[in-house]
Amino acid sequence: MSTDQPTVLIVxxxxxQREVLAYNLEADGFRVLKAENGEEGLLVVDEQMPDVIVLDWMMPNLSGIEVCRRLKSRTETRSIPIIMLSARSEEVDKVRGLETGADDYVVxxxxxxxxxxxxxxxxxxxRPSAVGLRLEYGDIVLDAETHRVSRSDQMLKLGPTEFRLLSTFMExxxxxxxxxxxxxxxWGRDIYVDTRTVDxxxxxxxxxLTQFGGDDPVRTVRGAGYALG
Incomplete structure:
Protein backbone atom coordinates (compact mmCIF):
# COMPACT_ATOMS: atom_id res chain seq x y z
CA MET A 1 0.00 0.00 0.00
CA SER A 2 1.35 3.42 -0.90
CA THR A 3 1.44 5.81 2.00
CA ASP A 4 1.54 8.75 -0.36
CA GLN A 5 -2.22 8.39 0.05
CA PRO A 6 -3.38 10.90 2.68
CA THR A 7 -5.42 9.49 5.57
CA VAL A 8 -8.72 10.89 6.89
CA LEU A 9 -10.40 9.66 10.08
CA ILE A 10 -14.21 10.01 10.24
CA VAL A 11 -15.62 9.97 13.78
CA GLN A 17 -23.49 9.60 7.20
CA ARG A 18 -20.23 7.82 8.01
CA GLU A 19 -20.50 5.53 4.97
CA VAL A 20 -21.52 8.26 2.49
CA LEU A 21 -18.63 10.43 3.59
CA ALA A 22 -16.17 7.51 3.50
CA TYR A 23 -17.31 6.54 0.00
CA ASN A 24 -16.81 10.07 -1.35
CA LEU A 25 -13.43 10.58 0.31
CA GLU A 26 -12.16 7.21 -0.99
CA ALA A 27 -13.41 8.12 -4.47
CA ASP A 28 -11.37 11.32 -4.16
CA GLY A 29 -8.17 9.39 -3.42
CA PHE A 30 -8.09 9.39 0.37
CA ARG A 31 -7.41 6.44 2.65
CA VAL A 32 -10.29 6.43 5.14
CA LEU A 33 -10.38 5.28 8.77
CA LYS A 34 -13.72 5.13 10.61
CA ALA A 35 -14.83 5.33 14.24
CA GLU A 36 -18.41 5.26 15.51
CA ASN A 37 -17.82 7.08 18.80
CA GLY A 38 -15.41 9.39 20.56
CA GLU A 39 -13.57 6.70 22.56
CA GLU A 40 -12.94 4.63 19.43
CA GLY A 41 -11.83 7.78 17.61
CA LEU A 42 -9.14 8.50 20.22
CA LEU A 43 -7.89 4.89 20.00
CA VAL A 44 -7.65 5.07 16.19
CA VAL A 45 -5.70 8.35 16.39
CA ASP A 46 -3.19 6.76 18.79
CA GLU A 47 -2.71 3.77 16.49
CA GLN A 48 -2.79 5.37 13.04
CA MET A 49 -2.15 9.15 13.33
CA PRO A 50 -4.39 10.41 10.48
CA ASP A 51 -3.63 13.54 8.42
CA VAL A 52 -7.11 15.08 8.92
CA ILE A 53 -10.01 14.25 11.29
CA VAL A 54 -13.69 14.80 10.46
CA LEU A 55 -15.41 14.83 13.87
CA ASP A 56 -19.11 14.85 14.76
CA TRP A 57 -20.03 17.10 17.70
CA MET A 58 -23.07 15.24 19.05
CA MET A 59 -22.10 11.70 20.06
CA PRO A 60 -23.11 9.60 23.08
CA ASN A 61 -20.72 9.31 26.07
CA LEU A 62 -17.77 11.30 24.71
CA SER A 63 -18.75 14.36 22.66
CA GLY A 64 -16.82 15.62 19.66
CA ILE A 65 -15.98 18.79 21.60
CA GLU A 66 -14.32 16.70 24.34
CA VAL A 67 -12.45 14.56 21.76
CA CYS A 68 -11.22 17.75 20.08
CA ARG A 69 -10.14 19.25 23.42
CA ARG A 70 -8.13 16.12 24.32
CA LEU A 71 -6.41 15.88 20.93
CA LYS A 72 -5.49 19.58 20.87
CA SER A 73 -4.08 19.42 24.41
CA ARG A 74 -1.55 16.72 23.47
CA THR A 75 1.72 17.68 21.76
CA GLU A 76 1.78 14.67 19.43
CA THR A 77 -1.78 15.18 18.10
CA ARG A 78 -2.13 18.98 18.37
CA SER A 79 -1.20 19.65 14.75
CA ILE A 80 -3.75 17.24 13.20
CA PRO A 81 -6.45 19.43 11.55
CA ILE A 82 -9.98 18.77 12.88
CA ILE A 83 -13.15 19.59 10.94
CA MET A 84 -16.11 19.67 13.33
CA LEU A 85 -19.54 18.56 12.06
CA SER A 86 -22.59 19.82 13.89
CA ALA A 87 -26.34 20.30 13.52
CA ARG A 88 -25.88 23.39 15.70
CA SER A 89 -25.86 26.43 13.42
CA GLU A 90 -25.85 29.06 16.18
CA GLU A 91 -22.89 31.44 16.09
CA VAL A 92 -22.14 30.76 19.77
CA ASP A 93 -21.77 27.02 19.05
CA LYS A 94 -19.46 27.65 16.12
CA VAL A 95 -17.30 29.92 18.29
CA ARG A 96 -17.20 27.27 21.03
CA GLY A 97 -16.14 24.61 18.52
CA LEU A 98 -13.34 26.78 17.13
CA GLU A 99 -12.23 27.88 20.61
CA THR A 100 -11.84 24.22 21.58
CA GLY A 101 -9.28 23.95 18.80
CA ALA A 102 -11.30 22.81 15.77
CA ASP A 103 -9.72 24.06 12.52
CA ASP A 104 -13.01 24.23 10.61
CA TYR A 105 -16.73 23.98 11.44
CA VAL A 106 -19.37 22.57 9.08
CA VAL A 107 -23.11 22.71 9.80
CA ARG A 127 0.72 17.27 4.53
CA PRO A 128 1.57 19.65 1.70
CA SER A 129 3.41 17.00 -0.36
CA ALA A 130 0.23 14.90 -0.54
CA VAL A 131 -1.48 17.63 -2.57
CA GLY A 132 1.50 18.15 -4.88
CA LEU A 133 2.96 21.28 -3.35
CA ARG A 134 6.58 22.40 -3.53
CA LEU A 135 8.54 22.21 -0.28
CA GLU A 136 11.72 24.08 0.55
CA TYR A 137 14.23 23.66 3.35
CA GLY A 138 17.43 25.72 3.13
CA ASP A 139 18.90 25.03 -0.30
CA ILE A 140 16.84 21.83 -0.76
CA VAL A 141 13.73 22.03 -2.97
CA LEU A 142 11.26 19.14 -3.30
CA ASP A 143 8.57 19.29 -5.98
CA ALA A 144 5.89 16.79 -4.96
CA GLU A 145 4.08 17.02 -8.30
CA THR A 146 7.06 16.20 -10.54
CA HIS A 147 8.82 14.05 -7.90
CA ARG A 148 12.05 16.03 -8.32
CA VAL A 149 14.51 17.15 -5.69
CA SER A 150 17.30 19.69 -6.11
CA ARG A 151 19.95 21.14 -3.83
CA SER A 152 21.67 24.41 -4.69
CA ASP A 153 19.98 24.11 -8.14
CA GLN A 154 21.55 20.70 -8.83
CA MET A 155 19.15 17.81 -9.45
CA LEU A 156 19.50 14.94 -6.98
CA LYS A 157 18.85 11.27 -7.72
CA LEU A 158 16.55 9.78 -5.07
CA GLY A 159 14.79 6.41 -5.00
CA PRO A 160 11.02 6.42 -4.27
CA THR A 161 11.51 5.44 -0.61
CA GLU A 162 14.13 8.15 -0.07
CA PHE A 163 11.79 10.65 -1.75
CA ARG A 164 8.97 9.76 0.67
CA LEU A 165 11.34 9.96 3.64
CA LEU A 166 12.55 13.40 2.57
CA SER A 167 9.03 14.73 1.96
CA THR A 168 8.01 13.49 5.45
CA PHE A 169 10.97 15.33 7.00
CA MET A 170 10.43 18.50 4.93
CA GLU A 171 6.77 18.78 5.90
CA TRP A 187 6.20 2.03 4.13
CA GLY A 188 2.61 1.68 5.43
CA ARG A 189 1.06 -0.27 8.28
CA ASP A 190 0.11 -3.24 6.11
CA ILE A 191 3.72 -4.07 5.26
CA TYR A 192 6.13 -5.73 7.67
CA VAL A 193 9.55 -4.09 7.48
CA ASP A 194 12.34 -4.35 10.05
CA THR A 195 13.17 -1.04 11.76
CA ARG A 196 16.81 -1.44 10.63
CA THR A 197 15.52 -0.96 7.07
CA VAL A 198 14.78 2.67 8.07
CA ASP A 199 18.46 3.16 8.97
CA LEU A 209 21.58 14.86 -0.28
CA THR A 210 25.35 15.32 0.00
CA GLN A 211 26.32 13.97 -3.45
CA PHE A 212 27.38 17.45 -4.60
CA GLY A 213 28.75 18.54 -1.23
CA GLY A 214 27.01 20.48 1.52
CA ASP A 215 26.29 19.49 5.12
CA ASP A 216 24.19 16.44 5.98
CA PRO A 217 20.85 17.99 7.08
CA VAL A 218 19.46 14.75 8.60
CA ARG A 219 20.08 14.57 12.34
CA THR A 220 20.21 11.35 14.38
CA VAL A 221 18.57 11.83 17.78
CA ARG A 222 19.94 9.13 20.06
CA GLY A 223 17.26 6.84 21.43
CA ALA A 224 14.52 8.77 19.61
CA GLY A 225 14.95 8.67 15.83
CA TYR A 226 15.68 11.16 13.08
CA ALA A 227 14.92 14.79 12.27
CA LEU A 228 15.65 17.30 9.54
CA GLY A 229 17.82 20.12 10.85
Missing amino acids: EDELA KPYSVIELVARVRTQLRRS KPGRVWSREQLLDRV VHIGRLRKA
Whole structure:
Protein backbone atom coordinates (compact mmCIF):
# COMPACT_ATOMS: atom_id res chain seq x y z
CA MET A 1 0.00 0.00 0.00
CA SER A 2 1.35 3.42 -0.90
CA THR A 3 1.44 5.81 2.00
CA ASP A 4 1.54 8.75 -0.36
CA GLN A 5 -2.22 8.39 0.05
CA PRO A 6 -3.38 10.90 2.68
CA THR A 7 -5.42 9.49 5.57
CA VAL A 8 -8.72 10.89 6.89
CA LEU A 9 -10.40 9.66 10.08
CA ILE A 10 -14.21 10.01 10.24
CA VAL A 11 -15.62 9.97 13.78
CA GLU A 12 -19.40 9.86 13.32
CA ASP A 13 -22.00 7.81 15.23
CA GLU A 14 -24.56 7.81 12.38
CA LEU A 15 -23.73 4.86 10.12
CA ALA A 16 -25.36 6.27 6.96
CA GLN A 17 -23.49 9.60 7.20
CA ARG A 18 -20.23 7.82 8.01
CA GLU A 19 -20.50 5.53 4.97
CA VAL A 20 -21.52 8.26 2.49
CA LEU A 21 -18.63 10.43 3.59
CA ALA A 22 -16.17 7.51 3.50
CA TYR A 23 -17.31 6.54 0.00
CA ASN A 24 -16.81 10.07 -1.35
CA LEU A 25 -13.43 10.58 0.31
CA GLU A 26 -12.16 7.21 -0.99
CA ALA A 27 -13.41 8.12 -4.47
CA ASP A 28 -11.37 11.32 -4.16
CA GLY A 29 -8.17 9.39 -3.42
CA PHE A 30 -8.09 9.39 0.37
CA ARG A 31 -7.41 6.44 2.65
CA VAL A 32 -10.29 6.43 5.14
CA LEU A 33 -10.38 5.28 8.77
CA LYS A 34 -13.72 5.13 10.61
CA ALA A 35 -14.83 5.33 14.24
CA GLU A 36 -18.41 5.26 15.51
CA ASN A 37 -17.82 7.08 18.80
CA GLY A 38 -15.41 9.39 20.56
CA GLU A 39 -13.57 6.70 22.56
CA GLU A 40 -12.94 4.63 19.43
CA GLY A 41 -11.83 7.78 17.61
CA LEU A 42 -9.14 8.50 20.22
CA LEU A 43 -7.89 4.89 20.00
CA VAL A 44 -7.65 5.07 16.19
CA VAL A 45 -5.70 8.35 16.39
CA ASP A 46 -3.19 6.76 18.79
CA GLU A 47 -2.71 3.77 16.49
CA GLN A 48 -2.79 5.37 13.04
CA MET A 49 -2.15 9.15 13.33
CA PRO A 50 -4.39 10.41 10.48
CA ASP A 51 -3.63 13.54 8.42
CA VAL A 52 -7.11 15.08 8.92
CA ILE A 53 -10.01 14.25 11.29
CA VAL A 54 -13.69 14.80 10.46
CA LEU A 55 -15.41 14.83 13.87
CA ASP A 56 -19.11 14.85 14.76
CA TRP A 57 -20.03 17.10 17.70
CA MET A 58 -23.07 15.24 19.05
CA MET A 59 -22.10 11.70 20.06
CA PRO A 60 -23.11 9.60 23.08
CA ASN A 61 -20.72 9.31 26.07
CA LEU A 62 -17.77 11.30 24.71
CA SER A 63 -18.75 14.36 22.66
CA GLY A 64 -16.82 15.62 19.66
CA ILE A 65 -15.98 18.79 21.60
CA GLU A 66 -14.32 16.70 24.34
CA VAL A 67 -12.45 14.56 21.76
CA CYS A 68 -11.22 17.75 20.08
CA ARG A 69 -10.14 19.25 23.42
CA ARG A 70 -8.13 16.12 24.32
CA LEU A 71 -6.41 15.88 20.93
CA LYS A 72 -5.49 19.58 20.87
CA SER A 73 -4.08 19.42 24.41
CA ARG A 74 -1.55 16.72 23.47
CA THR A 75 1.72 17.68 21.76
CA GLU A 76 1.78 14.67 19.43
CA THR A 77 -1.78 15.18 18.10
CA ARG A 78 -2.13 18.98 18.37
CA SER A 79 -1.20 19.65 14.75
CA ILE A 80 -3.75 17.24 13.20
CA PRO A 81 -6.45 19.43 11.55
CA ILE A 82 -9.98 18.77 12.88
CA ILE A 83 -13.15 19.59 10.94
CA MET A 84 -16.11 19.67 13.33
CA LEU A 85 -19.54 18.56 12.06
CA SER A 86 -22.59 19.82 13.89
CA ALA A 87 -26.34 20.30 13.52
CA ARG A 88 -25.88 23.39 15.70
CA SER A 89 -25.86 26.43 13.42
CA GLU A 90 -25.85 29.06 16.18
CA GLU A 91 -22.89 31.44 16.09
CA VAL A 92 -22.14 30.76 19.77
CA ASP A 93 -21.77 27.02 19.05
CA LYS A 94 -19.46 27.65 16.12
CA VAL A 95 -17.30 29.92 18.29
CA ARG A 96 -17.20 27.27 21.03
CA GLY A 97 -16.14 24.61 18.52
CA LEU A 98 -13.34 26.78 17.13
CA GLU A 99 -12.23 27.88 20.61
CA THR A 100 -11.84 24.22 21.58
CA GLY A 101 -9.28 23.95 18.80
CA ALA A 102 -11.30 22.81 15.77
CA ASP A 103 -9.72 24.06 12.52
CA ASP A 104 -13.01 24.23 10.61
CA TYR A 105 -16.73 23.98 11.44
CA VAL A 106 -19.37 22.57 9.08
CA VAL A 107 -23.11 22.71 9.80
CA LYS A 108 -25.36 19.72 8.98
CA PRO A 109 -26.88 19.08 6.53
CA TYR A 110 -23.76 19.74 4.50
CA SER A 111 -22.70 19.30 0.88
CA VAL A 112 -20.39 16.26 0.67
CA ILE A 113 -18.51 17.89 -2.23
CA GLU A 114 -17.88 20.99 -0.13
CA LEU A 115 -16.75 18.89 2.84
CA VAL A 116 -14.27 16.95 0.67
CA ALA A 117 -12.92 20.31 -0.58
CA ARG A 118 -12.50 21.48 3.02
CA VAL A 119 -10.62 18.27 3.85
CA ARG A 120 -8.23 19.07 0.98
CA THR A 121 -7.76 22.61 2.30
CA GLN A 122 -6.77 21.27 5.73
CA LEU A 123 -4.50 18.68 4.10
CA ARG A 124 -2.48 21.46 2.44
CA ARG A 125 -1.52 22.52 5.95
CA SER A 126 -0.84 19.12 7.49
CA ARG A 127 0.72 17.27 4.53
CA PRO A 128 1.57 19.65 1.70
CA SER A 129 3.41 17.00 -0.36
CA ALA A 130 0.23 14.90 -0.54
CA VAL A 131 -1.48 17.63 -2.57
CA GLY A 132 1.50 18.15 -4.88
CA LEU A 133 2.96 21.28 -3.35
CA ARG A 134 6.58 22.40 -3.53
CA LEU A 135 8.54 22.21 -0.28
CA GLU A 136 11.72 24.08 0.55
CA TYR A 137 14.23 23.66 3.35
CA GLY A 138 17.43 25.72 3.13
CA ASP A 139 18.90 25.03 -0.30
CA ILE A 140 16.84 21.83 -0.76
CA VAL A 141 13.73 22.03 -2.97
CA LEU A 142 11.26 19.14 -3.30
CA ASP A 143 8.57 19.29 -5.98
CA ALA A 144 5.89 16.79 -4.96
CA GLU A 145 4.08 17.02 -8.30
CA THR A 146 7.06 16.20 -10.54
CA HIS A 147 8.82 14.05 -7.90
CA ARG A 148 12.05 16.03 -8.32
CA VAL A 149 14.51 17.15 -5.69
CA SER A 150 17.30 19.69 -6.11
CA ARG A 151 19.95 21.14 -3.83
CA SER A 152 21.67 24.41 -4.69
CA ASP A 153 19.98 24.11 -8.14
CA GLN A 154 21.55 20.70 -8.83
CA MET A 155 19.15 17.81 -9.45
CA LEU A 156 19.50 14.94 -6.98
CA LYS A 157 18.85 11.27 -7.72
CA LEU A 158 16.55 9.78 -5.07
CA GLY A 159 14.79 6.41 -5.00
CA PRO A 160 11.02 6.42 -4.27
CA THR A 161 11.51 5.44 -0.61
CA GLU A 162 14.13 8.15 -0.07
CA PHE A 163 11.79 10.65 -1.75
CA ARG A 164 8.97 9.76 0.67
CA LEU A 165 11.34 9.96 3.64
CA LEU A 166 12.55 13.40 2.57
CA SER A 167 9.03 14.73 1.96
CA THR A 168 8.01 13.49 5.45
CA PHE A 169 10.97 15.33 7.00
CA MET A 170 10.43 18.50 4.93
CA GLU A 171 6.77 18.78 5.90
CA LYS A 172 7.77 19.17 9.54
CA PRO A 173 11.39 20.36 9.82
CA GLY A 174 12.80 19.89 13.30
CA ARG A 175 10.26 17.25 14.29
CA VAL A 176 11.86 14.05 15.59
CA TRP A 177 10.39 10.93 13.93
CA SER A 178 10.87 7.53 15.55
CA ARG A 179 11.72 4.58 13.31
CA GLU A 180 8.22 3.17 13.92
CA GLN A 181 6.57 6.44 12.87
CA LEU A 182 8.67 6.55 9.71
CA LEU A 183 7.74 2.94 8.93
CA ASP A 184 4.02 3.81 9.26
CA ARG A 185 4.27 6.94 7.11
CA VAL A 186 6.72 5.80 4.43
CA TRP A 187 6.20 2.03 4.13
CA GLY A 188 2.61 1.68 5.43
CA ARG A 189 1.06 -0.27 8.28
CA ASP A 190 0.11 -3.24 6.11
CA ILE A 191 3.72 -4.07 5.26
CA TYR A 192 6.13 -5.73 7.67
CA VAL A 193 9.55 -4.09 7.48
CA ASP A 194 12.34 -4.35 10.05
CA THR A 195 13.17 -1.04 11.76
CA ARG A 196 16.81 -1.44 10.63
CA THR A 197 15.52 -0.96 7.07
CA VAL A 198 14.78 2.67 8.07
CA ASP A 199 18.46 3.16 8.97
CA VAL A 200 19.56 1.77 5.59
CA HIS A 201 17.30 4.17 3.67
CA ILE A 202 18.29 7.12 5.89
CA GLY A 203 21.90 6.31 4.92
CA ARG A 204 20.92 6.37 1.22
CA LEU A 205 19.03 9.64 1.69
CA ARG A 206 22.07 11.24 3.37
CA LYS A 207 24.31 10.10 0.53
CA ALA A 208 21.90 11.51 -2.07
CA LEU A 209 21.58 14.86 -0.28
CA THR A 210 25.35 15.32 0.00
CA GLN A 211 26.32 13.97 -3.45
CA PHE A 212 27.38 17.45 -4.60
CA GLY A 213 28.75 18.54 -1.23
CA GLY A 214 27.01 20.48 1.52
CA ASP A 215 26.29 19.49 5.12
CA ASP A 216 24.19 16.44 5.98
CA PRO A 217 20.85 17.99 7.08
CA VAL A 218 19.46 14.75 8.60
CA ARG A 219 20.08 14.57 12.34
CA THR A 220 20.21 11.35 14.38
CA VAL A 221 18.57 11.83 17.78
CA ARG A 222 19.94 9.13 20.06
CA GLY A 223 17.26 6.84 21.43
CA ALA A 224 14.52 8.77 19.61
CA GLY A 225 14.95 8.67 15.83
CA TYR A 226 15.68 11.16 13.08
CA ALA A 227 14.92 14.79 12.27
CA LEU A 228 15.65 17.30 9.54
CA GLY A 229 17.82 20.12 10.85
